[in-house]
Amino acid sequence: MSGGRGSLLFSGPLRDDAVDACLDGELRELLCLCFSDECFRRGRYCKEAPQHRWLVRDEGKLVAHCALHEKRVRVEGEFFAVGGLSEVCVHPGYRGRGLVREMVAEVADWSQERGFSFLLLFGAEAVYRSSGFVAVKNLCSEIVRENGEVVCGATTAGMVLPLRGTRWFEGGSVYLIGQGF
Numbered sequence: 001m002s003g004g005r006g007s008l009l010f011s012g013p014l015r016d017d018a019v020d021a022c023l024d025g026e027l028r029e030l031l032c033l034c035f036s037d038e039c040f041r042r043g044r045y046c047k048e049a050p051q052h053r054w055l056v057r058d059e060g061k062l063v064a065h066c067a068l069h070e071k072r073v074r075v076e077g078e079f080f081a082v083g084g085l086s087e088v089c090v091h092p093g094y095r096g097r098g099l100v101r102e103m104v105a106e107v108a109d110w111s112q113e114r115g116f117s118f119l120l121l122f123g124a125e126a127v128y129r130s131s132g133f134v135a136v137k138n139l140c141s142e143i144v145r146e147n148g149e150v151v152c153g154a155t156t157a158g159m160v161l162p163l164r165g166t167r168w169f170e171g172g173s174v175y176l177i178g179q180g181f
């Protein structure tokens with residue numbers, strides 16, 4: 001996706017492994033402006049590198065960003081591809097114009113075409129509700145014990161956006177595979 005809206009230029013997805021030193025600096029500057037997490041002073045992600053990023057620029061200046069992790073969830077032995085949305089941030093001078101909704105819509109379209117069943121995130125409900133996300137309470141990180149037993153780690157209050165007409169799984173635990181993001 002690449003397109004202009006007024007003076008704003010939307011682009012993405014951009015692969016994270018294609019990020020050069022210049023863009024890395026721009027991303028870290030914006031992330032440090034938006035988040036107090038120390039990790040962004042050292043790098044452009046905290047726990048795990050995302051695979052994809054979406055950017056919004058105004059006359060060349062980076063003003064908004066979000067990242068997407070390719071993840072899987074497991075429900076009753078079946079795996080589903082999900083997109084984990086993270087590091088959603090908008091420069092303070094550009095907030096309140098619907099840039100989150102526009103970026104999420106772009107990410108959702110792409111993720112749906114890509115075959116993901118859901119977008120998933122951990123964030124404030126008030127920010128993502130109007131983009132169609134709903135809160136879920138049965139998502140947990142998967143922990144595999146030394147004896148092979150699989151147990152639920154911390155149950156986290158995530159939000160999901162169903163794609164491709166898939167319904168969220170009520171009832172039992174939904175395991176997020178691999179490292180959190």
Ligand SMILES: CC(C)(COP(=O)(O)OP(=O)(O)OC[C@H]1O[C@@H](n2cnc3c(N)ncnc32)[C@H](O)[C@@H]1OP(=O)(O)O)[C@@H](O)C(=O)NCCC(=O)NCCS
Pocket residue numbers: 034035087088089090091094095096097098099100101102122123124126127128129130131
């Ligand atoms: C949160 C943030 C991304 C919102 O950016 P924005 O450009 O103002 O977002 P939008 O204009 O697209 O608004 C989307 C929705 O979020 C709501 N919203 C925006 N900022 C909010 C806040 N701080 N608290 C609660 N809701 C908020 C808006 O009211 C809007 O809701 P609506 O569509 O129901 O009217 C921006 O303030 C930011 O970068 N904050 C710092 C980083 C951060 O907290 N990121 C999100 C992590 S969950």
